[in-house]
Amino acid sequence: MTALGKLLRTTAFKLTLVYLTVFALFAAFLLVYFAWNTRRLITEQITQTVDAEITGLAEQYRQGGIRRLVFVVDARSRRPGSSLYLVTTRAGEGLAGNVGSLSTGILETSGWTETAYRRLDDPEGAEHRALVRVFQLPAGFRLLVGRDLEERERLHDIVLAAGRWSLAIVVVLGVAGGLFVTRRVLKRVDAMTDTTRKIMDGDLAGRLPVAGTGDELDRLATNLNAMLERIEALMRGLKEVSDNIAHDLKTPLTRLRNRCEEALRLAEDESQYRAALESTIEESDGLIRTFNALLMIARAESGQARDGMTDFDAAEIARGVGELYEPLADDKGIQLKVEAPAAAPVHGNRELISQALANLVDNAIKYGAPDGGRLNGAEAEIVVQAVGEGDRILLAVADSGRGIPEGDRGRAVERFVRLEQSRSQPGSGLGLSLASAVARLHGGELKLEDNAPGLKAILDLPRAAA
Amino acid sequence: MITAPQQTSSAREIAYPRDGGFVMRLLIIEDDRDAADYLAKAFREVGHVADLAADGEEGLAHALDGQYDVLIVDRMLPKVDGLTVIGTLRSKGIETPALILSALGQVDDRVKGLRAGGDDYLPKPYSFSELLARTEVLARRRGGREETLYRVGDLELDRLSHQVTRNGEEIVLQPREFRLLEYLMKHAGQVVTRTMLLENVWDYHFDPQTNVIDVHISRLRSKIDKGFTQPLLHTVRGAGYVIRDSK
Numbered sequence: 001m002t003a004l005g006k007l008l009r010t011t012a013f014k015l016t017l018v019y020l021t022v023f024a025l026f027a028a029f030l031l032v033y034f035a036w037n038t039r040r041l042i043t044e045q046i047t048q049t050v051d052a053e054i055t056g057l058a059e060q061y062r063q064g065g066i067r068r069l070v071f072v073v074d075a076r077s078r079r080p081g082s083s084l085y086l087v088t089t090r091a092g093e094g095l096a097g098n099v100g101s102l103s104t105g106i107l108e109t110s111g112w113t114e115t116a117y118r119r120l121d122d123p124e125g126a127e128h129r130a131l132v133r134v135f136q137l138p139a140g141f142r143l144l145v146g147r148d149l150e151e152r153e154r155l156h157d158i159v160l161a162a163g164r165w166s167l168a169i170v171v172v173l174g175v176a177g178g179l180f181v182t183r184r185v186l187k188r189v190d191a192m193t194d195t196t197r198k199i200m201d202g203d204l205a206g207r208l209p210v211a212g213t214g215d216e217l218d219r220l221a222t223n224l225n226a227m228l229e230r231i232e233a234l235m236r237g238l239k240e241v242s243d244n245i246a247h248d249l250k251t252p253l254t255r256l257r258n259r260c261e262e263a264l265r266l267a268e269d270e271s272q273y274r275a276a277l278e279s280t281i282e283e284s285d286g287l288i289r290t291f292n293a294l295l296m297i298a299r300a301e302s303g304q305a306r307d308g309m310t311d312f313d314a315a316e317i318a319r320g321v322g323e324l325y326e327p328l329a330d331d332k333g334i335q336l337k338v339e340a341p342a343a344a345p346v347h348g349n350r351e352l353i354s355q356a357l358a359n360l361v362d363n364a365i366k367y368g369a370p371d372g373g374r375l376n377g378a379e380a381e382i383v384v385q386a387v388g389e390g391d392r393i394l395l396a397v398a399d400s401g402r403g404i405p406e407g408d409r410g411r412a413v414e415r416f417v418r419l420e421q422s423r424s425q426p427g428s429g430l431g432l433s434l435a436s437a438v439a440r441l442h443g444g445e446l447k448l449e450d451n452a453p454g455l456k457a458i459l460d461l462p463r464a465a466a
Numbered sequence: 467m468i469t470a471p472q473q474t475s476s477a478r479e480i481a482y483p484r485d486g487g488f489v490m491r492l493l494i495i496e497d498d499r500d501a502a503d504y505l506a507k508a509f510r511e512v513g514h515v516a517d518l519a520a521d522g523e524e525g526l527a528h529a530l531d532g533q534y535d536v537l538i539v540d541r542m543l544p545k546v547d548g549l550t551v552i553g554t555l556r557s558k559g560i561e562t563p564a565l566i567l568s569a570l571g572q573v574d575d576r577v578k579g580l581r582a583g584g585d586d587y588l589p590k591p592y593s594f595s596e597l598l599a600r601t602e603v604l605a606r607r608r609g610g611r612e613e614t615l616y617r618v619g620d621l622e623l624d625r626l627s628h629q630v631t632r633n634g635e636e637i638v639l640q641p642r643e644f645r646l647l648e649y650l651m652k653h654a655g656q657v658v659t660r661t662m663l664l665e666n667v668w669d670y671h672f673d674p675q676t677n678v679i680d681v682h683i684s685r686l687r688s689k690i691d692k693g694f695t696q697p698l699l700h701t702v703r704g705a706g707y708v709i710r711d712s713k
Binding site: 285288289292293295299308320323324325327328330331349350351354355358362 | 571572573574591593642668669670671672673674678681682685
């Protein structure tokens, strides 16, 4: 497509043409109307003047008869810039006036007519046109008064000529202007198209140019840039996740393999082999669980779980999870309570939130009272809360254990981090990571606070609109 | 067809296959040769009959036969995929219970599978004991209507009045203990895995890394078995739990 062709095919240019056509039509209409009105005005003027004269002359005739009329008409005829006059007998012989010749049959008409004429003093000259009125006088005389139409016609022609020229200029300027504006717009759009192509070819860091004019193209560019930012972040996240997963699974897989190899080397009887196989299965199961947890985290972080979102009551979740874990807590000498007095509406993925809360409760049980029951003289207690605070819903698990020192709280959320005090406990080290990822997926965050004593882990989530 | 076990008037128990109980006829539709062979062998070892189909088309053809107790269908199949196979069967009025195996394990995938007409959904990788327990539960479902009174040995559970008695003595249970016992007795004689309990009694589909269920079971056990001569609630190592009269 040639450059011009591309230009002509743009929406901007087509729009210009449409606008131009409408404008031109309107302008043309106005001009024609103006011309027509002017003409009408002049005609009106003429008729008024001529009527007045006729009335006056008729009066003269009544007062002084034909002689008087002829006298007056002669006098008037000689004046420069005068109207046209003609007085004839019934037979059509001229008695007075300045009209030399007329179109045929004019004298027989009554009322207003247009006619061609020649002046009496210019018999060889050009024919002119005039608007005349024939008045029948008593005794058969006829009086004709009129005015030349040249002025009117000339004005009409001038206006129309001017109109035609203006229209032509408007169209030309319009098209030129349209092309110019279109070219500028096209240049900006082309710049954006080029950038997108470069981005698609692999330069994910590329961004669309923003001209700074704040117009709709700029807004589009800004929004597209934000979108690109998000895509880049997601891709980075994905790459990170897959790197992490690969890394995170290699260790337990290696461990598994080593155990098997060791068994092959060292096992001597069937029971030892059996034991080795059983522990392999156990290790594999652990690996599968870790893998599933990692997958869940990855899904939560990449926003894939968004499609499974529904409205539900977080208070219900708190009660359910509390009920599930209460016997386990009790076995360890910890009292588990649920505080969910009012409905706490949340829009999200029910499974993920349940899992996140369960992880937090699980942690609380594991680390909430390691000595099994009494800590600092107080009864070990875990409180699962679901409360609303303004436009947030807080799902919290508070324990009365050793807690997490402030400096370690950031690290604790990372994958596979087991803080010193938790090394001895079984677990994958992913509980807090998942809870954090889930909170972020829902537009919230996981907060770890000092419960003095103990830890308070809070899933801070946005409240769903009622 | 299921060869019916010896039914006493009150017992609803089905002996665990190793004890020589009922035999299931299974159709396994799985394109992974190794997995299919492994499953077939495992099921046969336990005493059931297993047929194989390697793709959706073959599976559909076999299943239309209608002579199976349970269909085990892999979701991703060549020619016709698992969900379509099940959908087609359902549209033809074939209600054979179907258990879907899939690498896709998220809740939405599960929901999709069940909506397509599946009766249960097991994400891979799974343990065979899990698959076996679920398959047997599905096979049994083929039978009767919902009963209101469950009985195992001298333990009785009334689903309407929520009363539980053993040997005539009333046992007071908390609501969740009642639900747990109800589910176990509904599948009396069949192994019920921890995952099945979590899904059906608590409606959770996640893995609670610690053995939360075990504590609930031991609580229940202390209420219904302690002080009675015959223990009814048994732990099946590596699989789950079963409630049955051990005579």
